[in-house]
Amino acid sequence: MIRLEGVTRRYSSRAGDRVALDNVDLEIGRGEIFGVVGRSGAGKSTLIRTINRLETPDGGRVIVDGEDITALDAKGLLKARRRIGMIFQHFNLLNSKTIEANVAFPLMLEGRPKAEITARVAELLAQLGLAEHAKKYPRQLSGGQKQRVGIARALACGPQVLLCDEATSALDPETTEDILNLLDQLNRELGLTIVMITHQMEVVRRVCDRVAVLKDGKVVETGRTADVFLNPAHPVTQAMLAEDDDGFDAAMAPVGGQMARLTFRGASTYEPELSRIARETGVDYSILSGRISRIRGEPCGQLLVVFTGGDATVAMARLTENGVAVEAIQKEAR
């Protein structure tokens, strides 16, 4: 649905040149929710903005639904943008217009007939639970409601793609959850392809099918969210996940024995594998840290345990046989 080929973007300033995007290749499938994470300044916003060419790349191509966005002339670009919705961290609603006028805005820009606009706006407001706010102004709404208006506006022209630049970063956790549920629902019901830029790992964990990690304008890691989050390969990914997980440092554990990271996925996450195998092999275990959760709906868990007594090697082999990914960790001498 969206393909970036060798996309590069440089900024030059008096302080020197800066490569915001460095030869980025990315393929985002139709109907996918795709996350892009990275630290501040990694180039996330620049990346998402090349997709509707708010930012024109210096090199490379961006193809959306088979159309080369980078090659379009001015008029073609305006048309293409109508098929790509976008929502923003600070909503960017027009304060001078009512909610219904905000939602009608893109349709009006497109020059649709008045009757059609009225009908479409009513439909969108109802669909997003905003009907009672139609005549209000943005300042009368809460952050979550404003983002709903932003979403309604982005959907008005019936786009196939929705770009979200830190769409939940200005919202509290509960409202974030609400907006994420909404995006998830739109993805399922409309088959909408969604690209989400965020620095909130939790957001990715919750809704993204796949994720790319950006560092200094380069994609350093990409894959299915569960794969990347359970086995992060790049130090940046590991660090960002560790921060999200309040960063347990294995080296600090005040216990001897064999340390191991156990990764459970799918339905077996909820099975009592660990205690059963411990009982059978006579090992004891203590859990140093862990998390059982869902990544994009898939149950998964990761435990850091230390085995004492009995034969840890046998226990780990048994766990592996039973579909638990086991990674033995050598405790570093300090």
Added chain:
Amino acid sequence: MFDNVNWLEVGKAGIDTLLMLAGSLTLTVAIGIPLGVLLFLSGKGKLAANPVVNAVLSFVVNVLRSLPFIILLIVMLPLTMLLVGTSLGVLGAIPPLVVGTAPFYARLVENALREVDHGVVEATQAMGGSTFQIVMRALLPEALPGIIAGATVSAIALVGYTAMAGVVGAGGLGDLAVRFGYQRFQTDVMFVTVVLLLVLVQILQMLGDWLVARVSHR
């Protein structure tokens, strides 16, 4: 009390002042808004960034703004003759009033446009809005409170300028104040004109504030 005051004269002068104000304010707004939009759009990093256009416009605006109005009145005489055929009366006053105020107002409009959150421009672009649509449908409506507030400030400046224009034969309340109040020491005439000008300024300010409040939804 008010022995020297010829109320008919005062009434005529008042109407002249209002006519000068209405005419010059209309033209100031008509010229100042497009000029302010151009100043804004041609600015660095803006929608139609153009350093040359911006520098030229900026220079002209600054020159006109730095000229004291009384000098502008005199310098403008030949041009005024050319434009409206007379340098006297209400008609003769309007060109210098507009030239003196429109650049000032254009700056106020430019500032009002700068106050608009860039995110709104970006969102409109993302929705496929053309530059023209961004200006007409997003920027100007969003900046409307500032644009009206600027028009109020300009209108009040214009009231002061009309009094000065009175000195070179434009008529109006300022002319009355100078000719009778000042030159003939008729304090009562001075008093009446000053009070009327004061009332006019108050009304303009209140009207402006009321309009701004009506269109503000921030």
